[in-house]
Amino acid sequence: MAYMHIGKNFVPPDVPGKVTGRIKYAEDYAREGMVYSRLLTSPIPHARVLEIDASEALAMDGVFGILTADDVYPDGEPQSTGLKILTNEPTLVGEPILALAAIDEKTAETAISRINVTFERLPFVLDPLESLVEGGANAYPGDQNTFVFRQGFATEKWTEDQVASFRAGNEPTAEPQQTWSLGDLEAGFSASEFVYETTFTTAGYPHHSMEPRSAMAYWEDGKLYLHGTSQSLTALADGMAPIIGVPKEDIVFINAATGGGFGQRARANSIPSMAIPAKLSQKINRPVMMRITREEEFTIGGARQGFQGWIKVGFKPDGIMSACDLYIISDNGGKGGGGDASSAADCIDVLYQPDALRFRGTSIGSNTAHRGAQRGPGQNQIAPIIAPILDKAADALGISRLEIRKINAPRNGDVAGPRQTPFTSAYVPESLDMATQQFDWEGRQARRRQRNGSKVIGLGLGQGYHNAGRSGMDGIVTMGTDGRLKIHNGVGNLGTYSYASTSRAAAEVLKMPWENCDILNVRTDNHLPITSPQDGSNSIFTNTRTMFGAATDMLNKMKEIASSDLGGDPSDYDVSNERIHQIADESTGYTYAEVAQRAMELGGKFTGEADLPEELAEWTRISVSRLAGSAFMGVYHDPRHEGNPPGFTVTCCEIELDLETGKYEILDMVTIAESGTIVHPQGMENQLVGGAVWGIGLSGYERHLYDPQNGLPASTGYWQSKVPTYLDTPVKIGTGWVDLPDPENPVGARGIGEPSMGAVSAALTAAITDALDGHHFATAPITADMIINHLAGTEENAAPLAQNNFRG
Amino acid sequence: MNPKVTRRRFIKGVVASGAAATTTGVWYAANGQNRPGGAVERLIRINVNGQMRSVDVAPQETLASTLRYKLGLTGTKLGCNRGECGACTVLVDDVATYACSVLTHSMKNSRIETVEGLESPNGDLHPVQQAFVEELSPQCGYCTPGQVMAAVALLRENPNPTREEARHAMSGNICRCGSYDSYLDGVMRAVQLG
The missing domain is CATH 3.30.365.10 (Aldehyde oxidase/xanthine dehydrogenase, molybdopterin binding domain)
Incomplete structure (x- = not known):
């Protein structure tokens, strides 16, 4: 199929900013009155915090306050293996215990050194097989070593012989937690001419994204402005709002570029540390910058399962x-x-x-x-x-x-x-x-x-x-009376350029020259639709569907307006050269600027004020409601694929x-x-x-x-x-x-x-x-x-x- | 090449210091705020992108910290702050240098160039920058300013490198996205752009 944009190279709009250093990552921002947060992290692999004495630190000049797990979880920490914002039950070296804000990082570090934390040391384990064997240490709270879906923490043990046999290269004999199968396994092996059997290992290892997950936050007029890092603007902000405890309509997530996202910046629950500056800022009423070191990024930045x-x-x-x-x-x-x-x-x-x-x-x-x-x-x-x-x-x-x-x-x-x-x-x-x-x-x-x-x-x-x-996400495109196409795209800018390439599906539908398209991303108050998290290699498939759908909705509305005003049936119309026109007589039609003007005059469904898809996500509805009446709009909810x-x-x-x-x-x-x-x-x-x-x-x-x-x-x-x-x-x-x-x-x-x-x-x-x-x-x-x-x-x-x- | 500051000597020093880094205090030490009692910032003048800049500098303050947090030149990135990744690469007297691993006080008689200083006054991109755009060399972009500066240093010393020579010259700069192939394509295109 001959496409105008699909399959063609182009320069994504952020690339010049990357080669000149102009594009901003979270830590490149500063705010008037900004103070600095540092973390006190666990020095031991498994412990329980018994007491925190921060009195000396809090009495220091230039110290504005601390944030602890008790502040962020007043009803107790979630009983799951999920990464916490802060914790009193660290299960790994480097896990954040508390954050302190001060006038500068020197003061913050000095103050942290004056905080006395009393830990109860707990047994630790580095190798799952050592934990599995009877008598082996357990990694999780409550002296447990596994987590069962819908049941919670539990303990799984094998006999010494079972573990030794596995280490010796034999098939494990213990009951597994999870199993599924297809076909007749016994018959399959009976029919085999060649059978190969072995034990194996694969190592866990850290993500090591180049940009540490630094974040900066401030509150203004009841809204939270959070500069952070993510693989998806709206999927992440949608999940981060409840973690921080702010209504979705009151969070503005700003993320022009992400310095590497390979899975662990896709979803809010894998990067809850971004809630620290947000909650600390709320507590001390100042903008807070939290710079994350390489070592901290290693600890909380996520790693592959071994x-x-x-x-x-x-x-x-x-x-x-x-x-x-x-x-x-x-x-x-x-x-x-x-x-x-x-x-x-x-x-x-x-x-x-x-x-x-x-x-x-x-x-x-x-x-x-x-x-x-x-x-x-x-x-x-x-x-x-x-x-x-x-x-x-x-x-x-x-x-x-x-x-x-x-x-x-x-x-x-x-x-x-x-x-x-x-x-x-x-x-x-x-x-x-x-x-x-x-x-x-x-x-x-x-x-x-x-x-x-x-x-x-x-x-x-x-x-x-x-x-x-994947599928099931939403799309929004708008057009002002200048006739330019604005593509509202919540896909994150993590280096794949899929935020731009998926946008080209919208340009394709409307046969719009790329130079007359504007991608609205970077910050969620650009009124972005919900997207899937940009993980699982899904962005191109999922979000070309939504972009294509939103632009098709706009195209259909163009045809409806043109046929109503200029005669004929909507099917008599097509687009080319930034015009909607009759197929039989190209001179009869509107320019995109004119049809956008007509949409503004008509209002209602043409400007997002009526007849919206019922299935739109809450996040998308908020965005559409803020855009409603301000521009010609195409809105789409993507049904599930097969x-x-x-x-x-x-x-x-x-x-x-x-x-x-x-x-x-x-x-x-x-x-x-x-x-x-x-x-x-x-x-x-x-x-x-x-x-x-x-x-x-x-x-x-x-x-x-x-x-x-x-x-x-x-x-x-x-x-x-x-x-x-x-x-x-x-x-x-x-x-x-x-x-x-x-x-x-x-x-x-x-x-x-x-x-x-x-x-x-x-x-x-x-x-x-x-x-x-x-x-x-x-x-x-x-x-x-x-x-x-x-x-x-x-x-x-x-x-x-x-x-x-x-x-x- | 400046005989005093070679990349090899620089990297050797960095590896030695990086091995001693601990979980806490790395940022703080490298940020120049871990000054001993009585130490104060001193006003010095350094040549950055052809301009003499006056700046208050603490005794242990790194060049990366000065550039980013005192001069607002945030194009220089901090990926590791311990001389491992190269994201903070700048040119010191034309030599690619990790700005996280040199002290600003040692720069008083040197000529420092950052990614912000490469464009011509009329806004034209440097050939390396232009080539990196055309080849879509960056992915996430966080290492890109460092890669740009390493490539500029290479081409000043060797305007017509082979791909193999470019690969070795750029090897002090990590790209976690793995865009090495595209960066090398960019360097070779920059050779053509001159």
Whole structure:
């Protein structure tokens, strides 16, 4: 289909501000009379606050007040694993206990040093398996180690023999907390020619967004103005208002740019620290800036769940995956948690369509950093584990590595997951073909495991998947009498440029030149509609639907006005060149400026004062009510879509691994997207190369490290949990996309942010395994030390399946 | 290149100091407000973006703190404030330097350039900035000013680098979004833009 905007590159309006430094992040703002907040955080991993004596601090000149958990939770802290604003029951080092405001940060720090907090030390645990074993310490309040939905805190214990057997590599025998299954597992394994079974681990590691989650707040005329960071302006503000305790109509959230959002800035309950300056400002009646340090960002900024798992996979002689049995212990950290383990099983079901699958999972707390959604939660952890197993099956059955993936690939019409949801569309065989052809996969097979001195070549092929689309949100567009289109967009500016690319769906409907469109975002008092949180790779699918719908509503209203004024039926009209005109006689019509003027004169539904969609969210209704009567308006509530809109990726890579150092260089990499129609090619390329860097980090570098004696985090910076640098990534990453439209989206688009990581991690791990003659570490990351130990035949010094230590 | 301040020497110093950082007090120490008893701010003059600026500076105050909080040049970002990420990269006598890890008092005889000083007086973007726009190099943008300054430093020293040379020259700047490929595309386009 020929589009005016979709599929074309453009310069998103915030980019010049990023290269000049003009665009403002939360901490770049200042306010007259602003004071500074610092946090007193827990110095120990598990404790109970018995007493806080702040009298000396509060008597200091320049100190304006403190905020404690008793202030923010007068009825007691919520009994959940969720991150708190402040707490008297810290379950991880660095958890905020209180905040103090002072004239400057020097005074605030000095005052905090004069506060006496009496802690009761409680036993702590860093490894979920140590907590699971009878007598092991428990991470949560009340000496408990797990949280059961709708039941609350609970305790889960295995016998010493059960834990020891699991660590020794055997299938766990304890009852899981959660299970689901598909097909006949026993029959699946009976039909298998090749069965592979192993335990595995994947490491938790921090988000490490570049911008620490600093925030500044002030109150004016009863309204809260909050400068913060988020992945979605309106989804976050909608959730933050009740956390702070302010009506939705009285919060203005300001967030021009977010310095990295990879899951933990999507929802208000994963970033409750932004409530601290808001509530402190309310208490002391001054603007409050709360600057967050890198170390604090590590603690409360969220981390990926680590896995301790067991997997058994069977393949028929023809290469079909006949059965997969998966058991995962998820590391929930000291706060937070997530459904990563079940998503991992779902991912295997999606990508390889096994005849039968069983998932079993149990989530256990550890007194380590806050856990939650992080780029492809679950789908990406399992990617580096499953890819080498596919290769082992291919080698054992005499099938090519490419062919075994094509045999099992999902296609249009297939279903997957516990609810056996159909895909909205799926073109994975096409993606495999495109990637392998662009990479010359077949041609490179002769290089496989070639030696050059101490160096050896490894080849890897990997796949990624994430559900990539939601629905049910709202859209608003307006037009003034100048005829310019204003697109009210609550999508966050987190670096994907989806706030701009989704807006282009509205411009497309009205055939509006891009230079005559204004995107209204940045602050919620720009009257923005509710959006989904920009997580789960859903933005493009979800919000092109709402933008398209709102613009279509405006288009229909234009046709109604024109036909009423100028004669004919609405269907006799179309738009071009910023005019609504009769199709048969283009001279009969209105300019956009004129039709907007007529809408203003008519009022009612044309200006948002009547006949609004009944299903509009409360947030959208507030925005529409404030705009009503001021402009020609299109308003839309998006109904639910059918099926699972998937995002798929395929990656091929070649590495050269040095058997003397355990290090490797990625010589070449090609990664291909299958995510429907491409809306913004440059943005797509950025997501693919960015996801590739994350995949390299997952496979090779990133992890949580804790001092086992005191429970102190040792990976609070960028080096110990190493974020890949320019030198850890290929000189150039090849990209491409299948570009076939999805029927459930009006412009055919689906998301890609998360699967772009999984395929790379899978391919890189497969390449490392290949270079090491098929040795399967069954872990992520695989560090140089681990490779050297393997080659030297040296046993590792960590307990098998250990979490939050140097093994990963 | 200024023989006194090389990137290698600078990074070595930063790694040593970063290892000693603790959970609390890092911001406070680096912000220059942790002054010992009796220490006072002194009025000094520093050359920033071609202008001599008078500013009161505490003994341990970092250049990043001075630029951001006293001179209002918030384009220089603080990602880690401990010499790990490069978001605060500025040019000191043409050398890419982490502004979080040098003291403002040591800058009295130096020429400091920040991202705000790159545009021409008529508002034209610097070729590196223009190239980064055209290649859509930034993602979240928080590391971008540092990446811009690192690229400017590279191209002043080597106006025609290979992609491999650019990759090494830029390697002191982390991008958590992983936009390295797009930044390198930007650097190579900037070479063409001259």
